[in-house]
Amino acid sequence: MTTSENKNAHSPIAQDPNTPYDRGPAGGWGSLRGISRIFGDVGGSTVAAKILANLNKPGGVMCSSCAWAKPAKPAKFEFCENGAKATLWELDEKRADAAFFEEHSVSELKSWHDHDLERAGRLSEPLRYDAARDRYVPVSWDTALQEIGQILQRIAPKEAVFYASGHAGLEASYLYALFARAMGHQNLPQSSNMCHxxxxxxxxxxxxxxxxxxxxxxxxxxxxxxxxxxxxxxxxxxxxxxxxxxxxxxxxxxxxxxxxxxxxxxxxxxxxxxxxxxxxxxxxxxxxxxxxxxxxxxxxxxxxxxxxxxxxxxxxxxxxxxxxxxxxxxxxxxxxxxxxxxxxxxxxxxxxxxxxxxxxxxxxxxxxxxxxxxxxxxxxxxxxxxxxxxxxxxxxxxxxxxxxxxxxxxxRGHSNVQGQRTVGIGEKSAHMPAEKLKAQFGIDAPSEEGLNIVKASEGVLDGSVKAMLSLGGNLLRALPDRERLEAAWPNLDLTVHISTKPNRSHLAPGKVSYILPCLGRTDIDRQASGPQAVSMEDTFSHIYGSLGTAEPPSDKVRSETAIVAGIAKATLPPNPRLRWDEWVANYDLIRDLIAETFPDDFSDFNKRMMQPGGFYRGNPARDRNWKTESGKAQFTPPTTLSALGQSPSGQNAMTLITLRSNDQFNTTIYGFSDRLRGLEGSREIVLMNRKEMDRLGLTEGQTVTLRSQIDDGIERQIGGLKVTPYDLPDGTVAGYYPELNPLVPLSYHEKNSLTPAYKGTPVEVRA
Incomplete structure (x- = not known):
């Protein structure tokens, strides 16, 4: 096998020929085949074709996949393979309705693959977990909101956690952040906690x-x-x-x-x-x-x-x-x-x-x-x-x-992960200034810093967290230390999932558990004042409006904005300045509030939101206005030459990096083709180069176990992984996220932000 140095010295495309890799380029016909497969799987329609034709264009739907920019002068087709997959996945014609959950118990669904769970289709009515029957059963919206509100009223505010994925628009995100602070906490972890x-x-x-x-x-x-x-x-x-x-x-x-x-x-x-x-x-x-x-x-x-x-x-x-x-x-x-x-x-x-x-x-x-x-x-x-x-x-x-x-x-990854933080989803008072909230709404926002996702997860484990609300996402599947958390999750008094499709997190219900079906980015959002647009922020700090054009999966599905406002109204004492019903009726009013709270970023929000190319909210460092403690850009003296928290030790020790496949977005698995790496089929694999396979006495296809070397008194290992030769540096193994998340402890994270160290975990390989 040639070394990395020799390959790199000659050509950027030289590759170990004795391991799998895709012989073709990215894009091209492979990308079109990937899109067409998903189009057929979810029952692609003329509506889907029209949405794709206007995806990421002014007046169209803004992709719910990554946060890449939407140019002012878009290409004829301004979408990619994964953006098309995400859009088509949301437009699925199948329905995960009451009949589906009547047919399948939660215990049975736990045996399903993540891919198959989401392939069950769009959620179409609110559901409550019935422990006696081990099934989710239909419930009215009024009953769901009332019970959720009553439970949140009974617990101390700091015992509730409001998690947000990067999917929800700025409007729902702002209300979510406001709701938490009006309730009296800043426990607002977000998917950014696990990535950026x-x-x-x-x-x-x-x-x-x-x-x-x-x-x-x-x-x-x-x-x-x-x-x-x-x-x-x-x-x-x-x-x-x-x-x-x-x-x-x-x-x-x-x-x-x-x-x-x-x-x-x-x-x-x-x-x-x-x-x-x-x-x-x-x-x-x-x-x-x-x-x-x-x-x-x-x-x-x-x-x-x-x-x-x-x-x-x-x-x-x-x-x-x-x-x-x-x-x-x-x-x-x-x-x-x-x-x-x-x-x-x-x-x-x-x-x-x-x-x-x-x-x-x-x-x-x-x-x-x-x-x-x-x-x-x-x-x-x-x-x-x-x-x-x-x-x-x-x-x-x-x-x-x-x-x-x-x-x-x-x-940045998820489409609005950056924007949600901009409008207040975060555990610090600086994310949503208390003095602004006092002036606007007459509420006394908490000053105590809230919980990020690691601290919230620790709270689930030790029992100090009693309620977990999830605005989108598949949180339990995305977390490190998943086996410990899956065991602890049912001890929560309340779990609420605002979701478009069934996922693994729904299968660890708390003592009271609800699945509340929400509109997707592609769906028409009809409210009292007419169809509503939502907005999001890209990786370059530009803001865009998005207008859904597909019919919702049922008349019992509500927007994320309406669901958040409904829970808030059922939970909080009356306050004439918290006009939840009016805000749901007309999202322009929410954008006016956002502009009032964050005037430097969102002035004239409603006038500018459909501007081609988005409107730029600015960045001080771009203008060499350094908002640092010293007032200058800071050189950072290096304290080490390794980013690893712990180096692997021992004959069988390796450093694990987790990967996402070409047929995946975050925890959503569209299929089992990792085409761009030349890998097909099972995700239960471990990749390493042939030199390391020979050193460890392993053969291709052999089943091995990976064991975490982080020693905190807890045994973490995953078995049944097939050895697959791949072009990686010596001392490195790789496998798929989220399957290998249980090997990473909650405590093994970035020093300052507590981001899980998924790209550098010491493990040992056991035959």
Whole structure:
């Protein structure tokens, strides 16, 4: 088997030929086949075709999948394979109705695969769990809301947790955040807690903003793009069109990732007739380096070390001294520590040679404008804070933050995960200022910080949390330490799921448990004043309006906004300034409230929400207005060269990274084809390279068990995993999320944000 170094030294697309991989490019005919399969599975209709034709366009539906930008001048088809799958999945013609739940007990449904649960169809009426019959049974909306409100009134406010996935629009999200604070708590964990919270917490410390600094325009002016730990081909495929255009005008793309992902290697544009006919791809990455899991800090330290060496050799020609002096602090201390690192240590921690790191650094130096892209490969580590700190360091050395064509650009996952935080879903008072709520609504919002998802989960385990409301999502399936949490969840006094389809979290009902069916993004939302639009925020801080055009699955399905308002009204004492019914009747009124609460971000909200390309709410760091403690951008002195919290130890020890397949979005499994990795069929697999298989005496197809090496007195292991050869760095195993989540303890998380360390867990392989 050739080494990563040899492959990378010659070609960005060289691949170990003795392991599975997809021979074709991302996009192209494979993407169209993937869409057509789902179209047939869910009973695709002319309505679905019309929605796809207007997806992500002004006046149309904004995709419920990723948070990539919706350009002001969209392509003829402004959707990707995964966006089409998410849309078609929501338009499913099947119904998970009362008859379905009468036929299948909860105990039986626990034996179903996640894919099959959601394939049961759209939820079409409110349901309450009947423990005596072990079934969900129909219930009226009035009864459901009344009982939920009564239980929430009985418990202390801090015993309730209001979780939100990234699906709900800004309108429902704002009311949810307001409801929690009016009730008296800030227990508002969100899906960001499990993915990009490392960004929200740490980027604000480094450069004064909790989100990325780039906009779509920057990609027209950058000279180089560096990728760390982000799989564009699966997680945000529309980004590939932007990358293709950048490459074609001469921009160089450099990728660091333990896995060779096809979307960052080659791409055929499905809307380019000549490319489709010839199947001749655009090469995306100029260089592709397979860094070890947790080795990104070492790579960045090596690149910085070479930048400093080049500056020493030609003083005043490499660093942006004016920018460093006027806009930053901490450079001297950081540079001294970087200089002190030995190259042998950098090579050992990164898994790459000095020559390869220098090669990447020279591309960085040669580029005037550089964009830094990253994903969960950087955020889901114990030392994820330092991953981001070092990445900022590298960009700051040459002034690559706060100017056109340059910046820090995390690629967010769920469509409105960033927007929900913007309008108040979060555990801190800063997320929804108490003085504003007092002035607007006369309520005394709590000052005590609430629970994020790790603290909330700990509360479920120790019994201090009594009620869990979920605004979308499949929380229990997404969490680490899942087996412990699944055992504890039924002890909750109340569980409420606001959902479009059945999922695994519904199958661990609390003492009282409701499933409340909600409209999807594609559905017509009819209220008293007429059809309503909802809004969301993309990864570039642009706000868009979305208007559903499909008939809802039944007349008993309500909007997320109406459900949140209904629970709030049933729970809270009367307050004439909390006008829940009026807000549900006309979402314009909610957007007026959002603009009043957050005037800097949402002025003239209703007038601008249907603006082509969205309206930009701004970013201070983009204007070099550093909202940090020092008032300047902060260089971060490195304290270690590894992002891992614990290195694996022992003969059979490896570092585990979890992956999402090409047929998946978060916990939703559309099918069993991981086409872009050349893998088909079972998800119960463990990937490793053939060299490691030989070292451990394992054969292809052999069944093994993975055991967590985190020693906290709790045994965590998963068996029945088939060994599958794959092109990975030495010392690395990979498997699917969420199947391998039980191997990661709740306590194994990023230092500051508590984001689970899904990309760097020490495990041992047992035959």
């Amino acid at each position: 919270e490392t960004t929200s917490v740490n980027l604000k410390t480094f450069i004064g903003t909790p989100v990325g600094t780039c906009t779509l325009e920057d990609f027209d002016h950058c000279d180089a793009i560096f990728f760390f730990g982000q799989n564009t081909g699966t997680n945000s495929p529309r980004f590939l069109h932007t990358l293709k255009a950048a490459v074609e005008r001469g921009c160089k793309i450099v990728t660091f990732n333990p896995v060779r992902e096809r979307g960052l290697l080659e791409f055929v544009d499905p809307q380019n007739i000549m490319q489709m006919i010839t199947n001749h791809p655009t090469r995306i990455s100029n260089k592709y380096y397979q860094v070890k899991p947790g080795g990104d800090i070492a790579v960045l330290a090596g690149m910085m070390k070479h930048v400093l060496a080049r500056e020493d050799a030609a003083p005043g020609t490499i660093l942006d001294h004016d920018f460093i002096a006027s806009e930053t602090t901490g450079f001297a201390e950081t540079a001294a520590l970087i200089r002190a690192f030995d190259w042998s240590e950098i090579e050992a921690q990164s898994g790459l040679s000095r020559a390869l790191i220098v090669e990447a650094a020279d591309i960085y130096i040669a580029a005037k404008n550089v964009i830094g892209i990253y994903g969960m490969g950087l955020t889901q580590h114990v030392n994820g804070w330092l991953n981001l700190g070092m990445y900022c360091n590298l960009l700051l050395m040459r002034g690559n933050i706060g100017r056109l064509g340059a910046g820090m650009s995390p690629v």
